[in-house]
Amino acid sequence: MLPDHPTAADLDATYMQRGTQVVSCDAARTLAVETLIAERRLIDEWLKLKDQRRQRWLSRVLP
Numbered sequence: 001m002l003p004d005h006p007t008a009a010d011l012d013a014t015y016m017q018r019g020t021q022v023v024s025c026d027a028a029r030t031l032a033v034e035t036l037i038a039e040r041r042l043i044d045e046w047l048k049l050k051d052q053r054r055q056r057w058l059s060r061v062l063p
Contacts, residue, residue, distance in 0.1 A: 002010055
């Protein structure tokens with residue numbers, strides 16, 4: 001919020017604060033997206049390994 005009679009310094013401070021908030025929000029969003037992508041990649045790898053183990057087990061049980 002700006003004071004009743006803002007000066008140029010008040011406007012500059014407000015723009016700087018808003019810019020900082022935007023950068024912080026963008027960084028948090030980027031981190032969340034990167035984390036989600038990494039999590040899904042790990043789940044896909046885990047499912048692939050699980051399937052490979054099942055296939056090896058079946059090949060030993062059912063020649």
